[in-house]
Amino acid sequence: MMFLLQLMSGSFPAQEYIIYGLALKTSCYPFIYRLSCFGLRWKRPSSDNFGRKTIMNLQSPSPKLSIIIPCFNERDTIEKIVAAVRSSPIQYKEIIVVDDCSKDGTRDILAGTIAPLVDKIIYHDHNQGKGAALRTGIAAATGDIVIIQDADLEYDPGEYPLLLEPFIQGKADVVFGSRFVGSRPAPVAYYWHSLGNWVLTTLSNMFTNINLTDMETCYKAFRREIIQSIQIEENRFGFEPEIVAKVAKMGCRIYEVGISYYGRGYSEGKKIGWKDGFRAIYCILKYNLCR
Numbered sequence: 001m002m003f004l005l006q007l008m009s010g011s012f013p014a015q016e017y018i019i020y021g022l023a024l025k026t027s028c029y030p031f032i033y034r035l036s037c038f039g040l041r042w043k044r045p046s047s048d049n050f051g052r053k054t055i056m057n058l059q060s061p062s063p064k065l066s067i068i069i070p071c072f073n074e075r076d077t078i079e080k081i082v083a084a085v086r087s088s089p090i091q092y093k094e095i096i097v098v099d100d101c102s103k104d105g106t107r108d109i110l111a112g113t114i115a116p117l118v119d120k121i122i123y124h125d126h127n128q129g130k131g132a133a134l135r136t137g138i139a140a141a142t143g144d145i146v147i148i149q150d151a152d153l154e155y156d157p158g159e160y161p162l163l164l165e166p167f168i169q170g171k172a173d174v175v176f177g178s179r180f181v182g183s184r185p186a187p188v189a190y191y192w193h194s195l196g197n198w199v200l201t202t203l204s205n206m207f208t209n210i211n212l213t214d215m216e217t218c219y220k221a222f223r224r225e226i227i228q229s230i231q232i233e234e235n236r237f238g239f240e241p242e243i244v245a246k247v248a249k250m251g252c253r254i255y256e257v258g259i260s261y262y263g264r265g266y267s268e269g270k271k272i273g274w275k276d277g278f279r280a281i282y283c284i285l286k287y288n289l290c291r
Helices: 002-007 014-025 028-037 078-086 106-117 130-140 157-166 190-207 239-248 273-291
Strands: 067-069 095-099 118-124 146-150 173-180 220-223 256-259
Touching: 014 220, 067 078, 067 130, 067 157, 078 095, 078 106, 078 157, 095 106, 095 130, 106 118, 118 130, 130 239, 146 157, 157 190, 157 220, 157 256, 190 273, 220 239, 239 256
Parallel strands: 067 095, 067 146, 095 118, 173 256
Antiparallel strands: 146 220, 173 220
16 A cells, blocks of 8 residues: 555656566556556656756757768668758758668768768768667767658658757757657558567656657657767667666656658568567666666
């Protein structure tokens, strides 16, 4: 009973609740989780200055947006995604492409037709992974807001204004674009991918005590000083749970907005696999419990 009262009052941290529930070895764990789904929340971590101040630039209708495009072997889509980003309805933008040592001719396209169209191209001398490419690109960003844009045409740059709106209104420090919120178009996806994403998002939420619907989304936007203050440690797709855990611990104001999604299959170049799912679980535990 005392445990329930602590949980309902918000004085029981999520990590302690999970460890406590497992130690009891009873069925109270799923019961308490169901209660959390009905709106019972734990107390949020105390915020530092990042979570409560508003930079003046964002009061302008047109903050400068830094778009980070990590790419690896994307010769079939890199020109199309750069064209889509350039035509997005954002007045002030900075496009940074980070090539993670592509071997399929992507580098030749970047050096040739793409170079005059973007602000920066950074080349890795060996393949390191998406997280490493993002670490490089984020460090080079100079805009007010930094957003991640995959090079595979699954996400629509025309929807940048949706992600910027909470920043402009002074409400958010971090905004995620969710593929599972709202009524925007999305193709029928792989069942096991959707189930895996739900499991990972739910597990992440249990530790961070935030109610995201799409932890693995590509579209993550940050105030620049926040994302540049975070040491990104993961080199591959572990970036997603790592960054969610870290912004949650900072007490940032996090918003979600619904976005459209045009998923591709493995025959079209999709790279994430089942091993990355196990790594994501490891990262959720590592960055929530051990840091």
